[in-house]
Amino acid sequence: MLEQHAVAVRDGRIEAVLPAQQAAVRFPGYQELELKNHVLMPGLVNAHTHAAMSLLRGLADDLPLMRWLEEHIWPAEAKHVSREFVRDGTLVACAEMIRGGITCFNDMYFYPDASLEAALAAGLRSAQGMIVIEFPSAYAADAADYLRRGLEVRDRHRDEPLASFCLAPHAPYTVSDASLKQVATLAAELDVPVHIHLHETQDEIDRSLAEHGVRPLERLASFGLVGPGLVAVHAVHLSGAEIDLLARQGASVVHCPSSNLKLASGFAPVQALLKKGVNVALGTDGAASNNRLDLFQEMRTAALLAKAVGNDPQAMPAHAAVRAATLSGAKALGLEEITGSIQAGKAADLIAVDFSAPELSPCYDVVSHLVYVAGRENVSHVWVAGRLLMRDREFENPALERLDSRGQLWQNAVRKHADS
C-alpha cells in the first residue's frame, strides 16, 4: 500500500505510479484529479456472471433448485430471452457493476454479441463466453450452432480492445462428450480459456458417476481440458486429489460464495485451494441466484466464510480477498497482462473508494476496511482503460442513465407472463 502516491495515465494506460509530489514535476500539463480521502485500487473483476439475468432479479427466491429452475427461471427465459432482452439486461447489469466498482466481467449467457454490445456501450471490459449447451434456445439450435455463433462473434470483434473471449461449455451435465472434445480442440487452436460450471453440487457429481463412471473433473481431464486455461466455476465439492490436480495444472477456480449459500450448494474449500496455490477468483453469479452483482459483498462473504469453513480465523485474510477480486480474476480470464493491478503498462482500470463515510471511521487498516467494512456504495470513481465512467457516484456515460424504464418494461412483461 502506497500513501500519497499518484497514478499517471495516458492513452488509457497506466504510465507510472509515483509519489504525488513528483507527479506534477514529471508529468506537467496532465489533467489532475485529487482524491483526498480515497483509496485508489484496481477495478474489480467479476469472473462469473450471467449479466442479462439482472432482469429476473428476485423473480423467485427461497425455493429448491429444481423447482426454482423448472417452474420459474427456465420458463421465464424460454418466454423472454431474445437479443433485445440480453442487450437491455446486460446494460442494467453493467450500470450496477460500475456503481459497485467492477471494471471487467466474464459473461456466460445467450446472445454474447448483445452482451458485448451492451458492455461496450457501458464502457466496461468484458470476457464473453462462447456458450455451448445441448439444448435449443431462441439463440441457437444445437451445440454446433452455439459454437458457430460464438466463434462468429469472436471473429467480428477480435480487435476490440475491451473484449476478450472464452469457450463456455455450460456444465458437465448439459454438454456431451462430443461437444467437450470439440471445445478442447478449439481451446488449443484459439488459445482461449474454457469457462465451465464445475462440481457445483453433489448431485452433479452423483449424476456424472452414474452416467459416465467418473466425477466431472476427471471426465474433463480425459479430454485434456484441465490445464492453465480451465476456469472451474463454483468448485464446491472437491477431494484433496482434485485440489492437487487443479493446482498442478495451473487451473483457476471462480468462487461464488453468495450463490453457493443461497442455492445450498455446499461450502467451497477456499482455504485449501489457496494453500495449494490454486488461482482463486471471485464471481457474483447471475442476479437470479445472488441477487447482487456486488464484488464488495463477495469479498466480504468469501473472507468470512472461508474462516468458518476452515475452522481458522486466519483463513483468507483481507488481502487475499482483494487479490481474488482483482488480479486473480484477471488471471482466470487470461487478462493478467492487461488488468487486475495498478502497474505501469497495464490498462487504467481503476476505482476510487471514498473513506469519508462515518462507517469507515476510525480506520486502523485500509485493506481490512475494504473487505470487512466498505460497501459498493463507497465506490466514488470508476475508470476503464482511462475513461471515467463514474465520478462521485454520478455516471459520466449517458448510456447508463434512465435504464429504469427499460427494466420496468421487462419486469411488466415477465410478471404478466408469470401471473398467467
Add this chain to the structure above:
Amino acid sequence: MLEQHAVAVRDGRIEAVLPAQQAAVRFPGYQELELKNHVLMPGLVNAHTHAAMSLLRGLADDLPLMRWLEEHIWPAEAKHVSREFVRDGTLVACAEMIRGGITCFNDMYFYPDASLEAALAAGLRSAQGMIVIEFPSAYAADAADYLRRGLEVRDRHRDEPLASFCLAPHAPYTVSDASLKQVATLAAELDVPVHIHLHETQDEIDRSLAEHGVRPLERLASFGLVGPGLVAVHAVHLSGAEIDLLARQGASVVHCPSSNLKLASGFAPVQALLKKGVNVALGTDGAASNNRLDLFQEMRTAALLAKAVGNDPQAMPAHAAVRAATLSGAKALGLEEITGSIQAGKAADLIAVDFSAPELSPCYDVVSHLVYVAGRENVSHVWVAGRLLMRDREFENPALERLDSRGQLWQNAVRKHADS
C-alpha cells in the same frame, strides 16, 4: 405487505395504519410526508452489540481468537476504556446504526450509563446491559460492584421512555456460580431479561464440561436462568435436546452470523431453531468482530447461511430474516409491546428504504429485495418514537454530526499505544 398505505403518528406513537387516500380525510392538519418509491418498515432491532467498540473497528483482524483478544483487544481496552471512550464510541456506533436503519439496540459493555447517555443524545432506543464479569476494570472492581453500578444506572433512568435494561452476565466462563445465582434472583425480582454470550464456541463447552461437569446451558438451567427472559447470544453449538429446551422455555437466541463466521466459531443451527419455534433475533456483535453494525448485512448473511447450513434453499426465507431483524429482536429484549412492528399503539420506530437505486430494479418481490438486494445505504429516513433522526440520508440531529474528529482522536491514541 400493504401498498399505497399511510401511517398516522401522534406524540411518538403509531395512531393508525390505513389506505393513503383515507389518511388525509381522517387526519386533517397532520404534517404529511410522501414517500413515493419507498418501503416503510419497522426500525431494525440490533439485539446484540458492544457499541463503543466501534472505536476499535478493524484494529486487529484475521487472527486466532485468543491472540486477537490477549494481544490486541484486551490491552487496548485496558488502556483506553473510560466513561469518555464509551460515550464517544457509542455515539459513533449510533451514527452508523441510524444510517443503517437500526432504531433500537442492546448494548453489553462497560459504563452503561455512558452508553445510555450517548444513545439518548443520538435519539436511539436502547436496552442497556447491566454487565457482570468477575474481572476488575476501570469501570468496576468485582462482580458485586458491576451489579451495584448497573442497578444504579437502571434506578436513575427507569422512567426514560427510550431506555430499558437487562442483566448481562458476560459469559459462562467469565461469571461464577455465585454471581449467576445472584443474577437469577435479581432477574426474577426486577422482571428483566438476562442477556449472555452462550455456546459460542466448542472451547466454551469443553471448558464448562471440565470445570463444572455440565454444558453451559445446563449450568444456567440449574440456576433457573433458562426461561422466557433468557437471551442466549450466538447459540452456535446446540444439541437437539438443547434446542428443544430453549423452545419449551420460550427463550430467545440472538444470531450473529458475521461474527460467528469471522471468529470461526461455527455454524448456528438457525433453521432448526426456527422450526422448533425458538424466537431468533439478529445481532451485529461489536465492531471489532464483524466489522459493520449493519443489520441489512446480517439479514442477508443469516438468510443465505441458514440455507447452506441446513442444506435447504428454503431455510430462513426472506420474510423470516426481516422478522428476526425486527419483531423477534423486540421480543428478545422484552420490548415487543413497544417496537418491532407497524401497529397502532406501538412507538413510531420506523424506517423508509428507497427503492429507486438502479440496483433495486427490477423488483418482483419487495421482501426478497429487502434481504437479498438492498443495503443499509438504501435507508433514506429513520424515526424513533416519531422523531425524525435522518431525512434523505442527512442527519436531522446535530449530535450525530462531526463525529469523525472524535473518532480520529481515539484512533490516534489507540494506534500510538499499539505501536509503542
